[in-house]
Amino acid sequence: MRDWTNLDKNYIWHPFTQMKDWLESDNLIIERGEGVYLYATDGKRYLDGVSSLWVNIHGHRKREIDEAIINQVHKLAHSTLLGLGAVPSIELAERLVRITPDNLEKVFYSDSGSTAVEVALKIAFQYWKNKGHESKKLFVSLDQAYHGDTIGSVSLGAIDLFHSIFHPLLFHTLVIPTPFPYRNPELTTHELKDNCLNNFRKIAEERGSEIAALIIEPCVQGAAGMIVHPKGFLKGLELICRENEILLICDEVATGFGRTGTMFACEHEDVKPDLMCLAKGMTGGYLPLAATMVSNQIFEAFLGNHTEYKTFFHGHSYTGNSLACAAAIACLDIFDRDHVLELLDPKIKFLGNCLSERLANLDHVGDIRQCGFMTGIELVENKSLRKPYPAELRIGTEVTRNVRNYGVILRPLGDVVVIMPPLSIENNEIETIVEATEKSIKEICQI
């Protein structure tokens, strides 16, 4: 067999990776998957504890999705949506409109979470222009937000480690504070939520005539380290948006497709965004596909004679790809047929119990944050002082590397260990992940 580990080192530049470390490490190369497991060229099997970076929903090699793609290949792999329609893209759009909040009625396809966000922000910007409100061109985003890696979506993000280098390339945004209870122990969660809402209300009332939209990761800010917002925060933001004619964009790229226990996180607070970004889990983790959902009110602002230039001039070569749409339809069919969301509730509770029984009392576990199947375990040097580890120790990376010895793949966000398994995982496998995490934390943090 060829030496894939070395060939990889010869040819691949990995994303979000210090390649010097990579070139000096023993890296896993995956060659096969089955259910919640990945099989590597070292001959071993690993539980996919982060759903292949938050995308996988029903497991790998899911028969129905495999077959849907194969059937579609026999008809057509791809044709453009520029000037033509394509059957699977229509069928999927109808399904998406049916399952998202009922004001969302049109689907604009693209290929990744980042492009879904780019599309949302360009639509929001042009919407106000088309309506004759030239001054409404500012965006409000949350502290620690992550909306993708293209320049527009980076402009909306606020994670210094990823974003500060590119600062000169970015457009200016207004950033409002994120309610993060673990970092604000002096306030009750309720006070913290009210402070953050008041902050936004002040900005909205003073500068509403300049603000196009607020963008938010609803209920949980994933890449920031699984910051779970207090109940009522999202609803509060929505009301302030409505009172001040600010569009609400919900970036459900991470939270969508069941990840927080409901199909979309917006449903927890009965929020109806004007625009919604979908990607990651949409094809069950099979193929790159994204959608930006919009209300009719927004769609109609783009209608006009050709020379009014109200057209939305944006599109990608693979927009609405038929294979990806076929995979997404099969993925939604499985949600219905297998009652995935109903079965998820007890698994979420089981995960919560495992986390509190096995991890909550460990000396170096400062905080456990969970929203459905999105979980973050924050490691700290000193628990009572909430004092972080020195960054150079790379404790999160060490713990998640070590957990591979127990047959589990995890990837941290800084010193936050993320557990985000496919929704198809069984309770005994959840226990395996949490037990492996416990052992690894004990070994690396030397309790």
Ligand SMILES: *Cc1c(COP(=O)(O)O)cnc(C)c1O
């Ligand atoms: C992952 C993510 C994105 C970016 O999606 P890509 O497909 O990686 O471009 C955008 N927003 C959120 C909330 C995400 O978690």
